[in-house]
Amino acid sequence: MSATTIETPAPAISYLTDGFTLRSWLLTTDHKRIALLYLGTITIFFFIGGIAAALIRYNLIVPEGMIASAETYNRLFTMHGVVMVWFFLIPAVPVTLGNFVVPLMLGARDLAFPKLNLASWYLFVVAGIVAVYSLLVGGVDTGWTFYTPLTTEYSKGHVVATVVAIFIAGFSSIATGLNFIVTIHRLRAPGMTWYRMPVFLWSLYATSVILVLATPVLAMTLILLVFERIFHIGVFDPAIGGDPLLFQHLFWFYSHPAVYVMILPGFGVISEIIPAFSRKRIFGYKFIVWCSISIAVISFLVWGHHMFVAGTSLYSALVFSILSYMVAVPSAIKVFNWIGTMHKGFIRFDAPMLYAVGFIGLFTIGGLTGLFVAALAADVHLTQTYFVVAHFHYVMVGGMVSAFFAGLHYWWPKITGRMYPEMWGRAGALIIFIGFNLTFFPQFILGYLGMPRRYHSYPPEFEVLNVLSSAGATILAAGYLLPLAYLTWSLFHGERAPANPWSATGLEWTTQSPPFTENFDETPMVTDPPYNYPPFEVVRGHV
Amino acid sequence: MSEAHLTNEFQYSSAGHRAETAISGMWLFLATEVLFFGALLLSWIYCRHWNQAGFDAGARQTQLAIGTINTVILVTSSLVYSTGLAFMEAGNTHRLIQCCAIAWGLGVAFLILKFGIEWHRDFAEHLFPGQDFAISGSLGGGARLFFVFYFVSTALHGLHMIVGLILVGWIILRARRGEFSFIYFTPVVVVGLYWSFVDIVWILLYPLIYLVGRGS
Amino acid sequence: MVAWGLLLVLLAAEFGASFLPLARSARPCVLIPAVFMVVVVGTAFMQVKLGPTVVRLFAVAALLWLSILLGLGSLDPMTRTNYSVRAENLR
Numbered sequence: 001m002s003a004t005t006i007e008t009p010a011p012a013i014s015y016l017t018d019g020f021t022l023r024s025w026l027l028t029t030d031h032k033r034i035a036l037l038y039l040g041t042i043t044i045f046f047f048i049g050g051i052a053a054a055l056i057r058y059n060l061i062v063p064e065g066m067i068a069s070a071e072t073y074n075r076l077f078t079m080h081g082v083v084m085v086w087f088f089l090i091p092a093v094p095v096t097l098g099n100f101v102v103p104l105m106l107g108a109r110d111l112a113f114p115k116l117n118l119a120s121w122y123l124f125v126v127a128g129i130v131a132v133y134s135l136l137v138g139g140v141d142t143g144w145t146f147y148t149p150l151t152t153e154y155s156k157g158h159v160v161a162t163v164v165a166i167f168i169a170g171f172s173s174i175a176t177g178l179n180f181i182v183t184i185h186r187l188r189a190p191g192m193t194w195y196r197m198p199v200f201l202w203s204l205y206a207t208s209v210i211l212v213l214a215t216p217v218l219a220m221t222l223i224l225l226v227f228e229r230i231f232h233i234g235v236f237d238p239a240i241g242g243d244p245l246l247f248q249h250l251f252w253f254y255s256h257p258a259v260y261v262m263i264l265p266g267f268g269v270i271s272e273i274i275p276a277f278s279r280k281r282i283f284g285y286k287f288i289v290w291c292s293i294s295i296a297v298i299s300f301l302v303w304g305h306h307m308f309v310a311g312t313s314l315y316s317a318l319v320f321s322i323l324s325y326m327v328a329v330p331s332a333i334k335v336f337n338w339i340g341t342m343h344k345g346f347i348r349f350d351a352p353m354l355y356a357v358g359f360i361g362l363f364t365i366g367g368l369t370g371l372f373v374a375a376l377a378a379d380v381h382l383t384q385t386y387f388v389v390a391h392f393h394y395v396m397v398g399g400m401v402s403a404f405f406a407g408l409h410y411w412w413p414k415i416t417g418r419m420y421p422e423m424w425g426r427a428g429a430l431i432i433f434i435g436f437n438l439t440f441f442p443q444f445i446l447g448y449l450g451m452p453r454r455y456h457s458y459p460p461e462f463e464v465l466n467v468l469s470s471a472g473a474t475i476l477a478a479g480y481l482l483p484l485a486y487l488t489w490s491l492f493h494g495e496r497a498p499a500n501p502w503s504a505t506g507l508e509w510t511t512q513s514p515p516f517t518e519n520f521d522e523t524p525m526v527t528d529p530p531y532n533y534p535p536f537e538v539v540r541g542h543v
Numbered sequence: 544m545s546e547a548h549l550t551n552e553f554q555y556s557s558a559g560h561r562a563e564t565a566i567s568g569m570w571l572f573l574a575t576e577v578l579f580f581g582a583l584l585l586s587w588i589y590c591r592h593w594n595q596a597g598f599d600a601g602a603r604q605t606q607l608a609i610g611t612i613n614t615v616i617l618v619t620s621s622l623v624y625s626t627g628l629a630f631m632e633a634g635n636t637h638r639l640i641q642c643c644a645i646a647w648g649l650g651v652a653f654l655i656l657k658f659g660i661e662w663h664r665d666f667a668e669h670l671f672p673g674q675d676f677a678i679s680g681s682l683g684g685g686a687r688l689f690f691v692f693y694f695v696s697t698a699l700h701g702l703h704m705i706v707g708l709i710l711v712g713w714i715i716l717r718a719r720r721g722e723f724s725f726i727y728f729t730p731v732v733v734v735g736l737y738w739s740f741v742d743i744v745w746i747l748l749y750p751l752i753y754l755v756g757r758g759s
Numbered sequence: 760m761v762a763w764g765l766l767l768v769l770l771a772a773e774f775g776a777s778f779l780p781l782a783r784s785a786r787p788c789v790l791i792p793a794v795f796m797v798v799v800v801g802t803a804f805m806q807v808k809l810g811p812t813v814v815r816l817f818a819v820a821a822l823l824w825l826s827i828l829l830g831l832g833s834l835d836p837m838t839r840t841n842y843s844v845r846a847e848n849l850r
């Protein structure tokens with residue numbers, strides 16, 4: 001803090017003051033307001049999914065299960081999966097940070113199709129209402145993967161209602177992805193060539209490619225699933241000549257790329273934060289951007305690795321195993337590039353950077369353990385155990401949720417015009433990191449020892465590790481509640497933010513915090529390469 | 544709302560830029576539709592692969608005459624619409640409206656033939672894969688699956704046709720209100736893309752339903 | 760108009776090809792004229808070559824991803840041994 005405190009005046013006009021009626025919010029086509037509408041909605045879903053997680057961990061404190069009914073437990077982990085996947089992780093960064101930042105980063109006034117953007121939020125809300133309805137009437141017990149024939153023949157849960165909710169949410173995803181792709185192609189500011197775009201935009205482009213091409217397959221899969229359940233059409237029923245694996249192929253053709261939808265925006269966020277907080281150009285820009293695109297492509301080639309023990313042919317399994325090893329390469333390249341960016345940089349450990357550094361470590365662990373399960377022989381033992389659960393939570397929660405929080409803190413000044421309290425931000429990052437590791441590291445060991453996933457009770461020898469995991473979950477929960485508290489506080493009492501509190505590069509920092517509705521006074525002209533920080537010798541000289 | 548429209552127009556460098564953006568958006572949407580129907584194609588591949596004899600036995604029960612006539616109707620409808628578009632590019636709104644009306648009429652003819660006549664006959668012959676399905680025995684399972692594919696794919700295609708008819712009707716209404724000129728007719732192009740795409744889906748469904756299983 | 764005539768010719772070819780004595784597993788070759796019909800519609804009616812460059816990118820991407828879905832997706836059934844559990848086979 002400098003000796004002379006200069007009060008940053010609140011901007012007289014911003015997108016937040018441009019209309020105070022409910023109508024001006026609910027009928028807005030301003031991408032920034034839509035981003036906030038989405039932020040509210042996904043926060044609610046995050047906490048619904050989080051409550052389910054808390055109850056899961058509560059159940060697993062004792063070997064016989066704290067919750068008496070296995071059926072209830074099944075419904076809980078299904079609810080956790082469905083809500084977290086479709087109503088939190090897949091939308092999270094694209095619809096909140098993406099919607100807000102993409103036009104600003106491009107130097108545009110809005111996305112290419114603003115009304116479609118609003119429609120996508122309404123679709124999401126309708127999907128959410130149907131999902132909440134299905135939860136309130138009892139939910140479904142099939143796991144978020146909806147495998148047949150449990151879903152089509154035997155489940156007594158509300159399969160159709162849940163599936164309809166996901167179907168509608170899929171249209172929201174497609175609309176968002178379509179909007180981003182067309183916007184990035186068509187609405188770049190003059191002078192912003194593809195190679196002058198920040199990596200976040202490339203990442204969202206890659207994410208949108210997946211959203212647009214994978215989600216329609218899910219739509220058709222869900223239609224067939226509903227028809228099979230209601231009308232018993234037989235396409236997944238071997239007694240008639242159908243194939244239950246057809247469902248799995250179709251489902252995973254979407255759901256595997258979907259996990260890259262979840263992580264790619266996170267990569268983009270980290271790629272913005274690391275250069276900003278190392279005050280250094282990103283290392284290997286072209287490598288990172290093309291790795292994002294190649295992840296988007298290769299992610300479509302690996303879905304069979306979810307089906308190694310399902311009964312697919314050995315040749316098919318071999319091909320998918322080899323391809324799965326290939327998909328890890330671009331992610332690894334990115335990790336090296338981020339570390340290369342930090343090397344000899346002027347690093348500040350503000351909250352976004354703490355989350356980002358945590359991301360690198362946790363994502364690396366998660367990604368590497370993915371390779372364990374991509375090996376056919378190892379997967380025979382590890383599949384459907386807690387090893388897989390730990391693997392995907394490391395990448396999705398340790399990775400993606402950390403990245404989401406990193407981005408939220410990084411762009412919070414821009415979005416709200418307020419600074420969050422830095423000490424609380426750092427505390428939150430540390431608590432989350434500790435709680436996360438305590439929750440999920442024991443699960444790698446549990447899986448290795450053979451504890452199956454989705455079981456409501458377990459043999460007594462696994463008790464200690466489960467108790468550790470549940471204790472960690474309590475800390476993790478506290479870690480997630482903390483930002484909810486201090487970020488909300490900062491809306492009313494936080495320090496006013498200047499246009500560029502981090503002294504970062506990027507067009508979004510050239511306009512006021514928060515921006516006014518049209519984003520820019522006049523269309524910006526771009527002449528510099530991205531991350532145009534001075535060479536590190538100059539920066540270091542100022543220490 | 545109108546303000547957003549204005550600011551949006553501001554960010555396009557020209558009218559051509561704006562038109563191309565809309566066209567790109569529709570093409571991207573059509574790409575999603577390719578994958579949507581693609582999943583159905585994969586199901587066809589699986590069902591036929593596991594039940595070749597039964598699947599083809601079912602296919603032989605389809606009404607080749609109506610299917611072929613419908614294909615000609617749709618192809619002609621696509622031709623007529625794009626002729627209308629060519630007229631519009633020259634500024635002739637009157638001819639555009641006529642062509643759209645003919646394309647619309649052909650689309651309605653398709654729907655009547657398909658759902659009014661063909662489906663009616665299929666139900667009468669007990670080809671709906673319900674309780675009293677016509678084919679039983681070892682070929683029954685495969686034939687059932689064929690007709691599942693038949694009814695699901697024609698229903699989805701029909702839904703897309705209905706949406707297409709609504710869109711073409713909307714173009715006719717806007718054209719009659721004088722909203723198009725040789726300078727601005729982007730919605731006509733965009734709807735034409737969708738209409739031709741629905742045609743493409745049928746071009747692929749036609750052999751899958753009527754021709755592949757008909758041999759030997 | 761030329762395009763329309765070409766489409767009808769292809770349709771006739773396809774119709775005729777369906778009467779050829781092809782083996783059951785080779786029957787899908789009847790689809791080849793249909794693929795050409797799709798190309799004709801895409802170029803003549805949808806003007807894929809005249810629009811902005813990006814539409815060609817989208818069209819190629821759609822076809823590429825469709826072939827991944829159908830190709831890699833068919834790998835499993837084509838190489839798997841099926842042990843039929845159809846009701847009539849279990850007796």
